[in-house]
Amino acid sequence: MLYLELAKLGIGLFTSISVVVLGYFLNQRLKSIDDAQWQNRKIIEKRIAIYDDVAPDLNKVYCFCRFLGYWKEISPSDMINTKRNLDKNVNIYRHLLSDEFYEKYDKFIHLAFRTYTRHGKDALIRSAILNYWGDRREHSKYAWEPSFDEMFDLTDLPIDSEFDKAYLSVMNSLRDSVGLSNNT
Numbered sequence: 001m002l003y004l005e006l007a008k009l010g011i012g013l014f015t016s017i018s019v020v021v022l023g024y025f026l027n028q029r030l031k032s033i034d035d036a037q038w039q040n041r042k043i044i045e046k047r048i049a050i051y052d053d054v055a056p057d058l059n060k061v062y063c064f065c066r067f068l069g070y071w072k073e074i075s076p077s078d079m080i081n082t083k084r085n086l087d088k089n090v091n092i093y094r095h096l097l098s099d100e101f102y103e104k105y106d107k108f109i110h111l112a113f114r115t116y117t118r119h120g121k122d123a124l125i126r127s128a129i130l131n132y133w134g135d136r137r138e139h140s141k142y143a144w145e146p147s148f149d150e151m152f153d154l155t156d157l158p159i160d161s162e163f164d165k166a167y168l169s170v171m172n173s174l175r176d177s178v179g180l181s182n183n184t
Contacts, residue, residue: 043096047178050093054174057086061112062167065126066160067133075142076151080122083113101177104170111166114153124153 060082063069074082090097090105109115113123129136129152137144158166 044179047096048180050089050096051174051178051180053089054086055171057082057089058108058167058170058174061086061109062163065112066163067128067131072134072139072141075140076125076136076148079125080151083109083123098173098177101170101173104166104173108166108170111158111163117153122151125151126153126157128152128154128157 059069060074061079063071064074064079086105086109090102094102112126114126115123117124129149136148
């Protein structure tokens with residue numbers, strides 16, 4: 001009878017210890033999962049912040065070059081500053097974004113700007129000053145300065161459909177790169 005009582009006590013003690021040990025390991029595993037989710041959430045938040053910085057500037061370049069939307073409000077100086085800002089952000093965060101995005105960004109930016117044309121000089125804007133959509137000298141909401149003419153490269157301009165395709169491609173790639181689905 002004593003052995004039976006000791007066996008019951010031993011089983012009860014073993015069960016209690018097993019539950020405590022199992023609970024400890026389960027708690028550690030859940031904490032690890034929670035930490036990983038927190039880290040992923042922070043990465044996603046950062047990528048969305050990058051999207052919030054980069055997407056409006058890409059749109060600004062697109063609108064200016066294609067004479068769409070608010071193009072009349074964007075001066076050539078604004079465009080050069082926007083390119084600088086885009087290049088800075090894209091290069092700073094290059095390793096958080098996909099290689100595909102970087103390649104599509106490079107293609108888009110080279111359709112909009114001619115780079116490395118003059119030593120120590122800014123990139124040139126690859127868009128018309130005057131076309132069937134408007135005249136930047138007359139229709140803009142800022143005062144046109146004669147020096148703005150020198151900020152353009154009017155040779156071998158990209159065709160509208162090529163520019164549209166590159167814009168959609170870089171925006172879709174940015175969306176995918178930051179982890180947003182096509183349905184959100």
